[in-house]
Amino acid sequence: MRIAFFTETFLPKVDGIVTRLTKTVQHLVAAGDEVIVFCPEGAPDSFMGARVVGVPAMPLPLYPELKLALPRPAVAEALEGFAPDLVHVVNPAVLGLGGIWLARTNDLPLVASYHTHLPKYLEHYGMGMLEPLLWELLKAAHNQAVLNLCTSTAMVEELSEKGIQHTALWQRGVDTDLFRPQLRSQATRLRLLGDHSDSNALLLYIGRLSAEKQIERIRPVLEAIPEARLALVGDGPHRQQLERVFAGTPTTFVGYLAGEELASAYASADAFLFPSSTETLGLVLLEAMAAGCPVVGANRGGIPDIVSDGSNGCLYEPDEPDSLVRATRRLLGDEAERQGLRSAARQEAERWGWAAATDQLRGYYRSVLSRSLSLAA
Structure with a gap:
């Protein structure tokens, strides 16, 4: 053709x-x-x-x-x-x-x-x-x-x-050869943490830094979970606004990553947070899952096609103010459960x-x- x-x-x-x-x-x-x-x-x-x-x-x-x-x-x-x-x-x-x-x-x-x-x-x-x-x-x-x-x-x-x-x-x-759990790296983790201490609660967002991604919703998570650290990977027209929103929080603006550096970032975090409720699919969620990173996504649009709540990740309700905090706490709270989510997430990604x-x-x-x-x- x-x-x-x-x-x-x-x-x-x-x-x-x-x-x-x-x-x-x-x-x-x-x-x-x-x-x-x-x-x-x-x-x-x-x-x-x-x-x-x-x-x-x-x-x-x-x-x-x-x-x-x-x-x-x-x-x-x-x-x-x-x-x-x-x-x-x-x-x-x-x-x-x-x-x-x-x-x-x-x-x-x-x-x-x-x-x-x-x-x-x-x-x-x-x-x-x-x-x-x-x-x-x-x-x-x-x-x-x-x-x-x-x-x-x-x-x-x-x-x-x-x-x-x-x-x-x-x-x-999703490219399950590139995005894989084996790329978890302490060096990458330290890069994502920037100047912040490692508290075993490294949250990750990857994607455009733009208004429709609703990244500001992660700020209350950092306030509710003091031990959490956040890395924002990507860039976009909303970056300066986000730098003001997250001022005073343990947040690292990493910029764009690609290839194995990007794949390693997914694999090295403790949770991937994707607050956007406007997604037709949410490819980054699949990439995170392929890398074995537990995910939290909005129960909207195409995301429930990918994430089964409590099975291979967690869903939150965008209309409920504390829902993202609760979902993140649930994901971080039990190490054994989180390891189960990592494994199930990778298995789901391997289907696609x-x-x-x-x-x-x-x-x-x-x-x-x-x-x-x-x-x-």
Whole structure:
């Protein structure tokens, strides 16, 4: 198959969407497919055998890490030269809308996927009143597609309820070779602790430092559990605000980590806290679980698809003020239970390899192409 991706998010950015896309491209190419990726400029010209076409882009004012790329004639020319069998638009925004238009113009089967719960982000940027309008725009874009893929059952249900048609689940994936418990390291632990003493209660957050991640909710945990230490790995537009929020607490701002350094960070912590209630999946939770780090996540969105409360991790209720504190205390309170959660978390992660997720995606592609051929006959 010849597949053209349009995405607003790609390398060198670091997030769960980029991880899923890069792993998907890698496995598609390994399976013999030809791939081209249209994305904001700044990415390499090729990746794992796929051609990458960078498109001039401008930063989104409220979220400078995200860039809006405006489609131009060179995109249409490159797409026509590649002659794809189908177009896959990831999180359609400005460039994605161009991909939708080009797919329709060239009579190409269109697949779209939903990864970022943008309507729920709006309230964290003081624009909650725009949520109904954004849903209408998303519905208009996604309903151009033959198939709309979601990364959790909760998102399949919510998009269907909002009027988005032809939804299906694109199963989760994680690199269990990279993220593994054996990378637990005292040197990494000391780096995460910064200048703070080791109290056997090292809490970890990994991800974007942005308003919608609700990282401020961890501050009461540090106040309620004085022996706890916190490491925040990642960066983003909310970092300066968070530095003020966590001033005076035993918190280390580590910055970005990648590769085995990142995997070792997961493996070296005592608990992974992920307070966000806006996640369509929460890939970092799977990475933490693969590394054998006990997790606490919100009982919202795609997270309950991953975390079974009391079995392979703990869930907290975002609407209950002390729920995150209670869940963290429960996880830290019993060493034997925590070791059981570590083992169960790793076992859950081992069920979800990227190869299987990409095989499922290729099956969806084949189904879409067969349907298109049937309609053309």
